[in-house]
Amino acid sequence: MDLMEKNLELVEIQKLEGHTDRVWSVAWNPVSSQADGVSPILASCSGDSTVRIWEQSSLSRSWTCKTVLDETHTRTVRSCAWSPSGQLLATASFDGTTGIWKNYGSEFDCISTLEGHENEVKSVSWNASGSHLATCSRDKSVWIWEVLEGNEYDCAAVLTGHTQDVKMVQWHPTMDVLFSCSYDNTIKVWWSEDDDGEYQCVQTLGESNNGHSSTVWSISFNAAGDKMVTCSDDLTLKIWGTDIARMQSGEDYAPWIHLCTLSGYHDRTIYSAHWSRDDIIVSGAGDNAIRLFVESKHDSVDGPSYNLLLKKNKAHENDVNSVQWSPGEGNRLLASASDDGMVKIWQLATKQ
Amino acid sequence: MTLGLINANPVVQAKKERLVRREDQYRDDGVDPLEIYEYVRDIRDPEHPYTLEQLSVLSEESVTVDDKLDRILIMFTPTIQHCSMANIIGLCLRAKLKECLPLHYKVDIRVSPGSHADEVSVNKQLNDKERVAAALENPNLRQLVDECIYSDEI
Numbered sequence: 001m002d003l004m005e006k007n008l009e010l011v012e013i014q015k016l017e018g019h020t021d022r023v024w025s026v027a028w029n030p031v032s033s034q035a036d037g038v039s040p041i042l043a044s045c046s047g048d049s050t051v052r053i054w055e056q057s058s059l060s061r062s063w064t065c066k067t068v069l070d071e072t073h074t075r076t077v078r079s080c081a082w083s084p085s086g087q088l089l090a091t092a093s094f095d096g097t098t099g100i101w102k103n104y105g106s107e108f109d110c111i112s113t114l115e116g117h118e119n120e121v122k123s124v125s126w127n128a129s130g131s132h133l134a135t136c137s138r139d140k141s142v143w144i145w146e147v148l149e150g151n152e153y154d155c156a157a158v159l160t161g162h163t164q165d166v167k168m169v170q171w172h173p174t175m176d177v178l179f180s181c182s183y184d185n186t187i188k189v190w191w192s193e194d195d196d197g198e199y200q201c202v203q204t205l206g207e208s209n210n211g212h213s214s215t216v217w218s219i220s221f222n223a224a225g226d227k228m229v230t231c232s233d234d235l236t237l238k239i240w241g242t243d244i245a246r247m248q249s250g251e252d253y254a255p256w257i258h259l260c261t262l263s264g265y266h267d268r269t270i271y272s273a274h275w276s277r278d279d280i281i282v283s284g285a286g287d288n289a290i291r292l293f294v295e296s297k298h299d300s301v302d303g304p305s306y307n308l309l310l311k312k313n314k315a316h317e318n319d320v321n322s323v324q325w326s327p328g329e330g331n332r333l334l335a336s337a338s339d340d341g342m343v344k345i346w347q348l349a350t351k352q
Numbered sequence: 353m354t355l356g357l358i359n360a361n362p363v364v365q366a367k368k369e370r371l372v373r374r375e376d377q378y379r380d381d382g383v384d385p386l387e388i389y390e391y392v393r394d395i396r397d398p399e400h401p402y403t404l405e406q407l408s409v410l411s412e413e414s415v416t417v418d419d420k421l422d423r424i425l426i427m428f429t430p431t432i433q434h435c436s437m438a439n440i441i442g443l444c445l446r447a448k449l450k451e452c453l454p455l456h457y458k459v460d461i462r463v464s465p466g467s468h469a470d471e472v473s474v475n476k477q478l479n480d481k482e483r484v485a486a487a488l489e490n491p492n493l494r495q496l497v498d499e500c501i502y503s504d505e506i
Contacts, residue, residue, distance in 0.1 A: 022485075047485060075489050078482075094486050120486045138486065165483070183480065215480065233480075268458065286458065318455055319481070339481075340455065 003280070003294050003309055007351040010290065010312045010334070016054055016343040018065050021047030023337035025079040025322040029103075031086030040326060041066075042335055043089055044343045045077035051091050051101075053108065054343065063345060072099045072110045079123045079168075084130040094120040098135050100153065111151040116143060116158075125178075127171040132156065134178050136166035142180045142190065144199060159190055161201045170219045175247060179228070181216035187230055187240075191253055202253045205230075205240065210258035212238060220275045227259070229281050231270035237262040237283060237293070239304065259303045265291060265311075268319075276325040276332075280309065280348070284320030284336055289313050292348070316340045359432045362400055362407050383457070385415040388424060391452045396503035398440045398496060407431055409441065422457050424449075429464040438468055440496060442478035443487055448501045 029041035042054045042063075051069040056062070075094040082089055089108065091099040098114040098121050118139035126133045133153075136142045142159040164184035171178055178190040178199065189203040205211045214233035221228045226244035231237050239260040246254040268286030275281050281293040292309040316338035326333035332348040389412055393405040404410040409428050416425045426445055430438045442461050449459055461478045463471055477483055487493050 076485060094489055122482070138483075167482070183476075183483075214476070288456075 002297060004297075004307060008310060008348055009351050010292070010310060010315075011347045011349050013333070013345040013347050014063050016042075016044070016052075016063055016065070016345070017341070018052055018068075019044065019046040019048050019050070019341050019343070021076075022318075022339040022341060023047075023321065023343055024076065026324050026335040026337045026343055027080050027082055027089075028324060028326050028335065029082050029086045030084060030327050040328065040333070041086075042343070042345075043080045043082065044335075044337055045080045045091060046341075047076045049073050049075055049077060049093075051077055051080055051089070052343075066106065067108060069099075069101060069108050069110070072113070073097070075120075078121065081124050081126055081133075083126045083133075084128060088126075088130075090124040090126065090133055092121040092124040092135060096121060096137075098124055098133075100151070102151075112153055114143075114145060114153055114155075116155055117141070122166060123168040123170075125169045125171050127176055127178075128174055129176075132171075132176070134169040134171060134180075136169045136180055138165040140164060140166060140182075142166055142169055142178070142188075144178065144197075146197075156197055157199050159199055159201065161188055161204075162186070167216065168218050170221070173221050173223065173225045175225065177247075179219050181219050181230060183215045185212050185214055185216060185232075185234075187211065187216055187219065189256065193253070203255055205256060205258075210238070210261070212236065215269075217270065218272045220273050220281075222275045222279060223277050227275070228256070229273045229275055231273040231283060233269045235263065235266045235268070235270065237265075237270060237273055237281070237306075239306065260305055262293060262306055265293075265308055271320065272322045272324075274324050277327070277329070278332075280325070280332075281306070282323045282325065282334060284315075284323035286319045288316050288318055288320060288338075290315040290320055290323060290334075290336060290346075312346075315346075316342060316344065359399065359435065362397075362402070362431050364400075364402050364406050365408060366406070382419040383417055383424070383453075385417045385424075386412060388415045388417070388426075388449070388453070392426070392445055392448055394503075395441075395444050395448055396500045398437045398444070398500055404428070404441065424453075424457055424459045426459065426461045427464045428461070429467045433467070433469045435468065438463055438470075438474045439477060439487075440493075440500075442474070443484065443493065444497050444500045446478075446484055447488060447497050 027043045032041040045051045053066045055066045073093040079092045089101040100112040101108040117137035120138045144157040146154045146156040162182040166182045181187045187205040190199045191202045192199045212232040240256045241259045242256045243254040270285045272284040283291045290312040293306045296305045318339035322337040334346040462475045
């Protein structure tokens, strides 16, 4: 199926209003958005210090705000992430704390607050098994937390190495390898060789490795975990790859190498990029637009190349801060968040 | 706590006369750079009881507008090369413009080329909107910024 041949468009399904300040991030609940007969659930977080949970009604097919998580964070909530089971939601805030909320269906309770960072927490990510989560901050550090019984969380590691504000952390989709990206223009890879919880920085992807020349805002992996896309203030998307089989065999660390740079497509900072299960890369940028990219069919000696599949101008009335594909199979739903205070649900569909 | 002022002896110019402009002097659908300049010229310097215009930190040439792309560029000139107030001035500009401009305008703020020893790093921080947002949530910084942008109302 060659997507470039099809006449595709990004259709706005619904605009979700409610936040009273810019929306920084969206996150699809991994479980509810996939299972048949269960309504997709989306979380969004904002400069208004709250998190909103949105659900699609199975009857009317329209989205409504099910609940607002407030009274925990006292400042901007910058990012949120669901645990793999969909039972917990972690929220990272400029107030320096990370909230852990338990999902009771129609209600959420804040069951724990992780403290330790010296200033704003920028991002939070759960590992594939849900046994650990990672946070990062303007204090330049990355923290790894272990999930214990009884709603207890223990700090398992404090990782230093970045020389500036760390913007995002993202666990590898299948292995306990942690990635972070920063205002220092680099991406760092953290790995515990003996699986003993002693994480080290095993690789830094900087300008000398064909890396970014300005702040790196976001990292996203393909489903197989052998490729990742990063996006930056340097107006490019970069594709990286690794020998995942070698990594999974456990013998040693397989380094990531630069495969491709997508330049000339963006003229404002790219804040978010996400790799779908069916290999469509979406980007959200400071020019209010959403762009989709797919790998080119034509093999090249120099490695893979990517084409712009489509560009949605004026997707929002201001910067697009976050874009995320729904994890559900086959429905090609996309959520986006913007400085205009809106969350939007989109569908990638063939033009009628 | 009394620290010496970063720049104890700034050069101060007299306040410029405000020209009264006719309505038809600029396009209806665009933003006039001089209109934007009106919003920012009276911002008070964080250290001295003078406006940014009086200290030549800003002038009419500071503002350029790209009407096609709805982008605004503001270049300001700190009074000295090692001015540690450059970031505060940048925050004041952003805070003031956020109130005055329609949402869809993109604003880039830079120090005038060659005017600051850490030009690259100051420019980077001033244009990182996440850093700007966090700074403006800091009560102490917010108070200082408010004093500078609302000084003509005190």
